[in-house]
Amino acid sequence: MSVRFKKTISVILACLTALPVMITAQMPAKVSAASDVTINLSAEKQIIRGFGGINHPAWIGDLTAAQRETAFGNGQNQLGFSILRIYVDPDRNNWYREVPTAKRAIEQGALVFASPWNPPSDMIETFNRNGDTNAKRLKYDKYAAYAQHLNDFVSYMKNNGVNLYAISVQNEPDYAHDWTWWTPQEMLRFMKENAGSINNTKVMAPESFQYLKNMSDPILNDPQALANMDILGAHTYGTQFSNFPYPLFEQKGTGKELWMTEVYYPNSNNNSADLWPEALDVSYHMHHAMVEADFQAYVWWYIRRQYGPMKEDGTISKRGYNMAHFSKFIRPGYVRVDATKNPDTNTYTSAYKGDNKVVIVAINRGTSSASQRFVLQNGNASTVSSWVTDVSRNLQAGSPINVSSGAFTATLPPQSVTTFVASLTGVSSVSNTDSTYEVETVTNQAAGN
Template sequence: MKRTNYIFLLFFIMPLFSCGDDDSSEPQEEDTSHNYQITLNPATTYQTIAGFGAANGVFNLSLYPTTAETQKAFGLDDGEMGLSIFRIKLPYDSDDWERLIAPATEAQKYGAKILASPWSPPPALKSNNDPVRGYLLPENYDEYVTHLNSFIDYMETNGVDLHAISIQNEPDWEAEYESCDWSSTQMINFLSNHGADIDDRVKIVAPESLNFDQGFTNALLNNDAAAAQLDIAGGHLYGGGLAAFPIAEQKNKEIWMTEYLLNLEEGDWRSASENTKWQETLNMLNSVHEAMTYNWNAYIWWYLKRYYSFIGDGEQGTTRGTVMKRGYAFAHFSKFIRPGYQRINFEEDTSTGLDITSYMEDDKLVMVIINPTGTSASDIAIAAEGMDFSTAMAYTTTINENMTEQTLEISDNMAIVNITGSSVTTIILE
């Protein structure tokens, strides 16, 4: 299920008329009025950002990124995306662990946090002795902890320091592929009685519900024993889930969106118009924007490398190994809003109708402005309460351009920017 938000903006520029006799000999005062003014307020802060990321090729080795593709994904130079989280699958078969070392090590070179998610425990520990469906037998909870800890040890021995590990990918989705069913009660019991035995070098993520189900997630958070073992409330956005999680915030748990994708609902990507694909990309950006406004700490897309994703896989007319339009669009968050930045408040003198979030790190202020409509917004003045800035840069991506760089005019300690229709723009003030 996809949500599409349409916001229509009408801008009227009123001409100025003289009310008296015109005297061309009198000096004319410069018109410094602006259509809109946005004032950033660094004194009011919200969540700390953990990062933005994407997943390894979970079921397809050909979708594992190469060394060059990993640099394009996690590097910070021109033409690179600056991702800061890499999600990998935790295989139930230890014989498959070795193949994860190369992509995880390469991503970690760029400072990426590694999140490991299991699709199934070892089948011998389950009710049906099968990788598909079934549930983890309570008498095997100890052995499952041993399995998780063995993976953590193996990765560390091979140079990969896991940041976080999940209990189960989509425990509430009755999948017909590798999976495992968990109820909230089962996961509470596991966390309460065995969570403390999971190696404390890593953070624990749960429940990774299909659509960030409030009932499932809050059941874990409302159980004191389970919540004590849980570090990150994680979930996906398939069919819903974009909402605030006040209980997670009250209990000082990070909130991570760990999987989502949009692919024209399995439509023909090759023959779809660039406008159709760009509109879906704007929908993706809107979901990132909303997640940030709900105080979520991280947003992780599905496959890093796929025809509908960030780096082309050679299918559906894409060029293998190239950063695609959707990658440049996502980079407006991932490249400029780094782990440790804080989201901050801002005020508009008149509503622009744009989707705006703002962030701070030391003396640097960052804004991401999404304009989902075809109407441009001109002469927006941006100020920062209690702060002066000497440089202002803007980077814009539209259907026709990728990360176009512009130095903004600064007047009376305000940066002046025009926002193109159907665009995403990142503004940096220093």
């Protein structure tokens, strides 16, 4: 896999996002005041499908049985992942490799979706792309055969105990130096003329490497192509947070899902998974993916890697614990609700509800503790449980916090992520966890989103 450019743009963004922390590094640790975080439990946003990563036996070996439990179990020392991404090998003789981990993920309640890097070799031709005479593309007379190839994979997995939630048309069609290129018009043609023949699963497209809208705008603007797309998938390598919102999808994406299907952040440096406070950038990125992009799923690259949520020895990394602050508590079918997203310079918060609970994830990127007040609207609770990860703790449970008149105050340690969970009273439960993305009808408050 060619990752040099991805590494470069990720490092640049990591340096930019780290500047506020570097600038305040000399300040003494103290408790600082912040604006209230107001959580409107009636102002619903997107339904969350889940969090997870890819298992890629063909490239780095399968997860072991124990590692599958760590990834998809939701007990102590487990990540609670609820989405697994798998590889559609161009050679069907290798499809068996995907079955063991996918079956166990399904048994643990996870959704499984699949992405291809290349069609079968007999469907590919080379062409001259900007001087590269070995660039690959799908032959124009093989579009229907390729759709059948994807159908065959769906059927194979189903016959082996794995009902795929979705299948993608192509992994990163716009960053295909080592796999198959698709232009926006080629992708549009397939989505219009062939994607409708893919059966028994949802169809995902286009999985642009950098959430480049030129790959997906044509699909959204074409009624037939849009009808054949169930999930708009995107990768966010080097994507600026300012480019996370997608107004055209908000306008035309009613009934469709919006997933972030691959990233590593802030880099893929060797043995970086436990570096602190660098690992805190993972939850910071996830916050923006949920709040600014309205993604319904957040899927990491390799689940097990020296820069991933699970280290090569099968233990959870600091980056993994940051993901777990979301994945263990915000379960499939939960709904994000409006909350003050940035109550203080270095504090970032988001809130979710489901199973008659409210879940709040609060990130303090500053080097000082922050005293943060949370206010619940259109619902109440009596006590709040909390878990924190910082330089010395990994998802460590805290003491119960009392709620008074619909509000509670907590101290956010320096450079930390904290998840708060409370059982709700006086609020209606989420009734339709199978709904797809709906255009928001609630006017965003100035402090929310």
